[in-house]
Amino acid sequence: MDHIVLVGASAAGLTAADTLRREGFTGTLTMVGDELQLPYDRPPLSKQVLAGDWEPHRSTLRQDTDIQRLDMTLRLGCRATGLDTADRVVTLADGDRLGYDGLIIATGLRPRRLPFGHELAGVHVLRTLDETLTLRAQLLAGPRVVVIGAGFLGSEIAATARGLGLDVTLVDVEPAPMARQVGTWVGGLVGDMHRDHCVRLRMGRHVTGVTGENGRVTAVTLDDGSRLPADVVVVAIGSVPATDWLAASGLPLGDGVLCDRTCRAAPGVYAAGDVANWPHPVAGRRVRLEQRTNATQQAITAAGNLLSGPAEAVPYAPVPFGWTDQYDAKIQTCGWCPSDATVEVVDGDPQARKFVALYKVDGRVVGALGWNSARALREYRGHLTGIDAAR
Numbered sequence: 001m002d003h004i005v006l007v008g009a010s011a012a013g014l015t016a017a018d019t020l021r022r023e024g025f026t027g028t029l030t031m032v033g034d035e036l037q038l039p040y041d042r043p044p045l046s047k048q049v050l051a052g053d054w055e056p057h058r059s060t061l062r063q064d065t066d067i068q069r070l071d072m073t074l075r076l077g078c079r080a081t082g083l084d085t086a087d088r089v090v091t092l093a094d095g096d097r098l099g100y101d102g103l104i105i106a107t108g109l110r111p112r113r114l115p116f117g118h119e120l121a122g123v124h125v126l127r128t129l130d131e132t133l134t135l136r137a138q139l140l141a142g143p144r145v146v147v148i149g150a151g152f153l154g155s156e157i158a159a160t161a162r163g164l165g166l167d168v169t170l171v172d173v174e175p176a177p178m179a180r181q182v183g184t185w186v187g188g189l190v191g192d193m194h195r196d197h198c199v200r201l202r203m204g205r206h207v208t209g210v211t212g213e214n215g216r217v218t219a220v221t222l223d224d225g226s227r228l229p230a231d232v233v234v235v236a237i238g239s240v241p242a243t244d245w246l247a248a249s250g251l252p253l254g255d256g257v258l259c260d261r262t263c264r265a266a267p268g269v270y271a272a273g274d275v276a277n278w279p280h281p282v283a284g285r286r287v288r289l290e291q292r293t294n295a296t297q298q299a300i301t302a303a304g305n306l307l308s309g310p311a312e313a314v315p316y317a318p319v320p321f322g323w324t325d326q327y328d329a330k331i332q333t334c335g336w337c338p339s340d341a342t343v344e345v346v347d348g349d350p351q352a353r354k355f356v357a358l359y360k361v362d363g364r365v366v367g368a369l370g371w372n373s374a375r376a377l378r379e380y381r382g383h384l385t386g387i388d389a390a391r
C-alpha cells in the first residue's frame, strides 16, 4: 500500500494517522479537512471554551511539530466533494483528485437544523470552534438565551450559559433533559439540577417558530402558544452524518457510512468515529456512536484493519463510553442506557448527586451510569466487557 488518504481532520482522522505510522506504514499519507484549524477536540467547546475558561488553542489536539512528525500532507480548509471507489480517487473542492490505495472516512457530523429561523442573526448551532467563538461573543453581551434541544449538548450549553450568569430557557419535546440518552429517571435528576441553577425548563414542548425583527431573533414560540423572548437561540437538536460528499460514490450509506464488523465499507475503504455505522458484534445490531472515546478507539481499529487486510481484520466491539459535564456534575455512561431500561441504583445516593446506576433490560445489565462517581463506575465498567445488549 503506497498512499493512504484520511478524510476528516479531527479526533478520528488524527488517531488513524497516528496508528498508521505507529503500525509501520511508511508510504504517503494525506489528511484532508474542511476546517482551517489544526485538528482540535470538540468536548471542551461547549464547556471550557464557551465559558471562556480555556483559550481556544487549548483544544488543539497536536501542535504543529507533532503533526510534522507524522510526515503527512495536511490539506486544511479543503473539502472532499466526491469519491470514486472503482478508480480509488477522492475529489476535492479545489478540483484536485487524490488517488489512494487505502481510504479512511472520518467526516463526523453536521448539526441538524430547524426548518425555520436560521436566517436570523442570533440563531446558532454549535459543532465547530468557529461556531463556539461566535456564540461566546454574543453571550458576553448578556442576552436572554433559549436552548432548543436538551440532549447532552443542549444541556451542557444551558449549564455553561447559566455559569455566565445568563437568563436561560431549555426546551425539548422529551419529558426531561437527556431522556433519550439516559432515560426519564436520570433525566429527571438532570432537570432538577438545572432548576436548582435557575434554568427555566419547558419539557414536552415542540418549537413552532423562531421569530425576529430587523433580521435578528426576538422569540421562540411553542406548541402551547407561549412565546419565549430571546436574544440568542441555540439549536441543539442532534446531528446528521457528514456523508453528503459520498452520495454518488456507491458506498452503502444510511445512518452514516454502513461498514462491516471490521469498519470496512468497501475494498480499501474504512470509516471511523461519529460517521461510522457498523454491526456491533456483541450488541447484535448496527450502531453509530457519537462519543469522543469511540472516535479514538474506532480509528485505531479501522487503521489497523486497513493495514492488515480483510483476512486478518478484527471486529470492532467496544463497550461504549461517554460523558457530560454540567455545573459540578460529571455524568459518565458505559454500555447502553436505553430509555426503556429498568434503572437500579447500586452505589451512592441520587439525592446527594453521587451514585452509580445499572441499566437492565429483561433482567440483564446492558449499561451503567455514574454521577460524580468515576471511580465506582470504573469497577462496573470492567464487568460490562462481555456486555450482552442484544436488542
Ligand SMILES: Cc1cc2nc3c(=O)[nH]c(=O)nc-3n(C[C@H](O)[C@H](O)[C@H](O)COP(=O)(O)OP(=O)(O)OC[C@H]3O[C@@H](n4cnc5c(N)ncnc54)[C@H](O)[C@@H]3O)c2cc1C
Pocket: 007, 008, 009, 010, 011, 012, 013, 032, 033, 034, 035, 041, 042, 043, 044, 045, 046, 078, 079, 080, 081, 106, 107, 108, 109, 126, 127, 128, 153, 242, 245, 272, 273, 274, 275, 289, 290, 291, 292, 293, 295, 321, 322, 323, 324, 325
Ligand atoms: C460541542 C461538543 C461537545 C462534545 N462533548 C462531548 C463529551 O463531553 N463527551 C463525549 O464523549 N463526546 C462529546 N462530544 C462528541 C465528540 O466530540 C465526537 O464524538 C468526536 O468529535 C467525533 O470525532 P470525529 O473525528 O469522528 O468527528 P468530528 O470531530 O466531527 O470531525 C470530523 C471532521 O471532518 C470534517 N469534514 C466533514 N466533511 C468533510 C468533507 N467532505 N471534507 C473534508 N472534511 C470534512 C469536519 O469539518 C470535521 O472537522 C462532543 C461534541 C461536540 C460537538
